[in-house]
Amino acid sequence: LNNRFLAEQEYESITLDGEHVSLLLNAGLELKTDQNNAHVCDGVGLYRTEAWFMQKGQFPSQLEQENWYREVLTSYYPNPVVMRTLDIGGDKVLDYFNITEENPFLGWRGIRISLDHPELFLDQLKAMLKANIGLGNLKIMLPMISGTEEVDEALGLFEQAYFELNEHFPEQQIDRPDIGIMLEVPSSVFMLPEWSKKVDFCSVGSNDLTQYLLAVDRANARVAELFNPYHPGVLRVLSKIASECENYELPFSLCGELGGDPEGAILLIAMGYRRLSMNLSSLNKVKWVLRRLSVADMEQLLSECLAQSTAKQVLRLTRNFMLEHN
Ligand code: PEP
Ligand code: MG
Numbered sequence: 035l036n037n038r039f040l041a042e043q044e045y046e047s048i049t050l051d052g053e054h055v056s057l058l059l060n061a062g063l064e065l066k067t068d069q070n071n072a073h074v075c076d077g078v079g080l081y082r083t084e085a086w087f088m089q090k091g092q093f094p095s096q097l098e099q100e101n102w103y104r105e106v107l108t109s110y111y112p113n114p115v116v117m118r119t120l121d122i123g124g125d126k127v128l129d130y131f132n133i134t135e136e137n138p139f140l141g142w143r144g145i146r147i148s149l150d151h152p153e154l155f156l157d158q159l160k161a162m163l164k165a166n167i168g169l170g171n172l173k174i175m176l177p178m179i180s181g182t183e184e185v186d187e188a189l190g191l192f193e194q195a196y197f198e199l200n201e202h203f204p205e206q207q208i209d210r211p212d213i214g215i216m217l218e219v220p221s222s223v224f225m226l227p228e229w230s231k232k233v234d235f236c237s238v239g240s241n242d243l244t245q246y247l248l249a250v251d252r253a254n255a256r257v258a259e260l261f262n263p264y265h266p267g268v269l270r271v272l273s274k275i276a277s278e279c280e281n282y283e284l285p286f287s288l289c290g291e292l293g294g295d296p297e298g299a300i301l302l303i304a305m306g307y308r309r310l311s312m313n314l315s316s317l318n319k320v321k322w323v324l325r326r327l328s329v330a331d332m333e334q335l336l337s338e339c340l341a342q343s344t345a346k347q348v349l350r351l352t353r354n355f356m357l358e359h360n
Contacts, residue, residue: 039318043074047321051328055303057321058116058311060289061106062086069109071314077113079237079311080175080289081106083158084121084128092130093154099161107169114171116214116237116289116311119148119158121177125253139251144178149187159195163208172211175237180219185232189213216289218242223275230282237311238275240290240298244268263292264345264352269301273340276306287311296323297352303329304336327359 047057058079059071086102087094094102107115122128123143135141148155159174166172176188192213199208217223218239229236240263245252247268250261262268272288279286287309292298294316302310303324312320335355339348 039322042318042321045325049324049327049329051330053329055324056309057317060311060313072110074317078110078115079287081115081117083117084126087128096157096161099158100164103162103165107165107171111169111171114173116173116175117162118175118177123147145176145184145188152191155191156195159192160199163199166209166211167206170209174211175214175216177216178218179215180221182228185229217275220246223271226278226282230284235285238288240288240292247271262345264348266342266348269340273305280306296320300332301336301339304332
């Protein structure tokens with residue numbers, strides 16, 4: 035079976051009825067190794083910068099970051115790399131930055147920390163912008179956005195970083211990368227009319243979005259069975275996001291684990307997602323499946339799934355669909 039999937043590398047990621055679906059890589063966790071896989075994907079849809087910070091004994095300097103980001107951008111060039119700004123807090127801790135909270139997933143995490151420590155955020159943004167000089171394949175993504183103030187403040191700090199760099203290096207041509215936000219807090223889904231005017235793209239973090247929609251800790255084994263992105267309530271929200279983004283012409287993608295699940299990928303494609311970012315091990319599997327199905331068939335399945343009232347029923351339908359279509 036593995037060999038069969040491996041051969042997928044040779045093929046374009048196109049459904050039976052000719053729809054192209056960009057398959058992107060979730061990278062960063064494995065540091066060096068995933069940079070050898072640039073040729074199997076259409077770029078990086080989520081580069082988790084915090085993984086590298088977690089391996090360090092202290093905050094890396096701006097220059098160290100710049101060198102690291104340049105290496106990453108170069109590995110995937112000319113394909114785009116969506117670099118997420120530091121997303122610590124919750125389950126991701128740095129040995130050298132103490133966060134002790136009773137409720138870490140509802141606490142100080144993601145963009146909240148960056149905005150409370152503008153010196154760290156500015157350093158990271160400047161390092162990314164400098165690393166991108168002469169390349170131009172960088173996109174920047176902001177994690178855990180829950181309110182308009184955060185969008186505005188983060189964009190304001192980006193402007194500051196850009197301005198200061200231009201002042202320091204007037205002879206350099208510094209690109210303005212696209213800036214996007216992650217949709218992982220339920221409130222963000224309802225703010226797209228406003229936020230689509232402020233940012234260049236968005237990407238659904240279905241892991242956190244599921245956690246917050248269902249009020250189920252994604253890391254707690256005791257309630258793991260309740261953590262289910264196939265819950266019709268979650269699927270309906272994912273579908274709403276796709277139609278809102280289409281409506282407001284905001285480019286959108288998904289980078290949570292759901293996109294790397296063949297059943298999940300099919301439902302997402304039916305909803306209108308054309309950019310899915312996933313772990314390396316899922317890429318060829320998802321491609322194998324989507325090349326053998328038409329969007330029309332996937333849409334038929336989706337409409338049935340959206341009408342179900344439990345995740346169990348949804349999964350039964352998707353599994354039967356897979357069997358029927360080989
Ligand atoms: C997510 O929440 O779905 C996501 C992609 O981010 P992370 O898993 O790194 O929190
Ligand atoms: Mg997340």
